Amino acid sequence: MIPTRFPVALVAAAAIIGVGAATVHAHGDVTPQPVDTTGLKPIGEEWLEKNPYSGNDLAIKIGSSGYNQNCARCHGLEVISGGLAPDLRYLEKGETGDEWFIQRIRHGATINGVTKMPAFEGTLSQEAMWAIRAYVESKHDDS
Numbered sequence: 817m818i819p820t821r822f823p824v825a826l827v828a829a830a831a832i833i834g835v836g837a838a839t840v841h842a843h844g845d846v847t848p849q850p851v852d853t854t855g856l857k858p859i860g861e862e863w864l865e866k867n868p869y870s871g872n873d874l875a876i877k878i879g880s881s882g883y884n885q886n887c888a889r890c891h892g893l894e895v896i897s898g899g900l901a902p903d904l905r906y907l908e909k910g911e912t913g914d915e916w917f918i919q920r921i922r923h924g925a926t927i928n929g930v931t932k933m934p935a936f937e938g939t940l941s942q943e944a945m946w947a948i949r950a951y952v953e954s955k956h957d958d959s
């Protein structure tokens with residue numbers, strides 16, 4: 817009986833893959849993915865305005881995976897935007913960029929009542945946010 821059931825399983829698998837792809841493209845309503853920040857110095861409750869992990873290799877590595885799971889669907893893989901959202905390679909380096917970054921990632925962006933970018937405060941830890949910032953800054957483009 818297994819041979820006749822095999823194609824059914826294939827169809828089911830294809831359907832699941834199809835649904836997965838549709839979810840990825842539905843902007844705005846995708847569940848934020850937690851980021852494991854084990855190994856990074858804990859930050860505490862107070863919100864910082866400056867990235868404590870700037871240039872930190874482990875933070876960049878953690879941030880890369882955090883970015884790919886939470887931001888890439890809008891801001892593009894490897895921080896190269898396909899046009900859906902601003903290209904974060906051009907976000908200023910250093911403290912000015914840090915301040916802008918933390919405001920945006922905490923509160924998201926709502927324009928005329930439409931959520932263009934979800935708020936990540938409450939779902940990502942501050943450690944995860946700054947790790948993502950360290951990754952984004954490592955991809956900075958001066959041109």
Ligand code: HEC
Nearest residue numbers: 843844886887890900901902917920921925932933934948
């Ligand atoms: C659902 C799509 C979406 C997701 C997911 C998303 N963003 Fe955004 N983001 C946007 C849009 C759209 C804007 C531009 C909003 C505006 O016009 O003010 C934006 C703006 C920003 C800005 C300001 C950029 C600038 O040049 O002003 C930063 C920083 C940013 N996002 C970071 C992130 C990070 C980090 C993540 C992941 C944790 C993320 N975003 C996830 C859509 C998204």
